[in-house]
Amino acid sequence: MQMIQILITGGTFDKSYNHLKGNLFFKKTHVPEMLTRSKSRLNVNVKTLMMIDSLEMTENDIEIIIKECLNSESKRIVITHGTDTMVRTAKKIEKKIKDKTIVLTGAMIPYAFGSSSDGFFNLGSALSFVQVLKKGVYIAMNGQYFKCDNVKKNMEKGFFE
C-alpha cells in the first residue's frame, strides 16, 4: 500500500485548552490518537511542521510546507491547517506542485472539544479523498472536496463553498 504523508501545521483542529491560563493553545497534535481511534490501517507518516493559528502563518511558513510536499517521497499528502487561510496556502502550493494529490483539511471546532468537534469526520474525509482524487491541490471540508482555485471560506456562516 502506498504511503500517505500527513503534515501537521496546527489550526483550530489541534487546539487544546490551557487550564492554567483559561485560553486555547497548541500542545501537541491529536492526529496520532485520532488514527488509533479510527482503527485506520493506512500506511501513513505523520510529521509536525509547525503548530500555529493560520492567521499567523507567514510566507516563510508556507515555503516550509511547500518544501516538505516536494521532498516527501509520497505522491499523496494530507495537510492539517487552520481554516482562515487554508485557501491561500492551497493556491500557493498549487503553483509549485503539479504532480501530487494534496488535500488540506481542518476543523471548525477543536478535536479536543470532544463530542461537538467536526475534526474526526474531516480527517476521515481527507484521508479518503487523497486516495482517489487525481493530481491537484484540494480542500476537504464540510464533507465535500473543492479544487483550491474554486473555493472560499464563508466567514459569516463558517463553511466552505
Add this chain to the structure above:
Amino acid sequence: MQMIQILITGGTFDKSYNHLKGNLFFKKTHVPEMLTRSKSRLNVNVKTLMMIDSLEMTENDIEIIIKECLNSESKRIVITHGTDTMVRTAKKIEKKIKDKTIVLTGAMIPYAFGSSSDGFFNLGSALSFVQVLKKGVYIAMNGQYFKCDNVKKNMEKGFFE
C-alpha cells in the same frame, strides 16, 4: 449538487445503551446528529430501513436493501451496516446493481461510546469515497475502501483486509 442517499440498517455503528436492562440495543439512528456535528453541506437523504444486528440480517432484509438501492433516484448510496455480514450483503447487492456507486460502512465501536468510537471517522470516509469512486459496490472501513469481491473481515483482529 447530486443527492447522496444514506440507508440505515443498524449494526454496531448505531447501538445505544439500555440503562434499565444493562445491555446494548437499538433506539434510533445517530446519523442525523452526526451529520449536523460534521457541518456537512452535502445534499443527503437519510432513510432508516431497519435497526438490526447484522448477524440477524435475513435474506428478506437484504432484498429490502437491494430494492431501496434500485428505487432510489440517487446514483450514489451509503449504507450503514453491521460489520459481521457486511461483505455478504455487499456481494448480493453487487449481483443486482451495476450502475450505481454504493459504499457500505459501519463501526467497530458504537458511536454512542463517545471518544473511543471509530464511527464518525468512518462516516466521513464513506461519504467521501461515494462521491468519487466509479460505479460498483464497496466497503469503507479502517480508512480504506475495498471492492466487495476482494475483502473479508478478519474476525480475530477486528479489521477488514
Add this chain to the structure above:
Amino acid sequence: MQMIQILITGGTFDKSYNHLKGNLFFKKTHVPEMLTRSKSRLNVNVKTLMMIDSLEMTENDIEIIIKECLNSESKRIVITHGTDTMVRTAKKIEKKIKDKTIVLTGAMIPYAFGSSSDGFFNLGSALSFVQVLKKGVYIAMNGQYFKCDNVKKNMEKGFFE
C-alpha cells in the same frame, strides 16, 4: 425533599466554543443537561444570574448574587463561578449571610470540552456537600471542600488549597 437552589454566574465551567470566531464565549449554561445526564433526583431550581468570566465580575455583580442568596427560599445553595475570583466572592457572601449552606464550585476545563473536563465531577461534589455541610460558605473544588476563609487558588498549579 428540600429544594436546592442552583445559581449560575458563568466561569470556565460554562464556556462554549464559538466556531465562527475561534474563541471561547458564553452561550447558555450546561447545568440543565448535566443534571439530566447525572440522573439526579434532587429537587433543584436553576437560575442564571449572569454568564461572565469571574475576572470581569464587578462589585455590583456580587451584590446581585448576594441578593439572590438572601431572597431564595432555599437554605441550601450551589453557585457556579469562575475560579479566579471564587474565593473573593465567597468571602463577600459570608459577610452577609450566616444562616444558609452555600457552596461555590466551577471547573478548570469547560464542560463543553468533553472527556477532559472536571466540571461534571465538581457539580456532583458540590451538590453532595451542600446537602450535608452545616451553615456557612464553602468552595468545592478538586474533590474537597474548603471554608471560604481558609482557602486560596494556587494560580501556578491550578488547584485550590
Add this chain to the structure above:
Amino acid sequence: MQMIQILITGGTFDKSYNHLKGNLFFKKTHVPEMLTRSKSRLNVNVKTLMMIDSLEMTENDIEIIIKECLNSESKRIVITHGTDTMVRTAKKIEKKIKDKTIVLTGAMIPYAFGSSSDGFFNLGSALSFVQVLKKGVYIAMNGQYFKCDNVKKNMEKGFFE
C-alpha cells in the same frame, strides 16, 4: 489529610466495549483516569477487588469486600459496585462494620460511554459524601445519599429511592 480507601468491584460503572465480540466486558477500572481528570487532590488509595457484574456477586465476594473494609487503615471508604445488588451488599457490610463511613456508588451507564454516563458525577458525589457523613453504610446515587436500610433500586425506572 485523611486517606480515603476506594475499593473497585466492577458493575456497569466500569464496563468497557469489546469491539471483537461486540459486547460489554470488564477490562480494567477507569477510576484512576477519572481521578486524574477530576483534578482531585484527595489522598486516596485505589484497590481493585474484583471486576464483576453485581448480578454475579456471590456470598464469598461479599465476604472479600467486608474483609477489605475491616482491614483497611482508613475510616472512610468508597466502593464502586453494580447497581442491581448494591443495596444487598451494603446491608451485609453494615451488619459487620459499625465504626466506618462507607459509601457505595455505581453508574446506570458505563463511564466508557462518554458524554451520556452518570459515572463521573457519581464518583464526585460519593467522594464528597464519604468525607462528611458520620459512621454508617450509605448508597450515593442520583445525586442523593441513602442509609442502606432505607433504600431500594426501582428496577423499572432505573433509580434509587
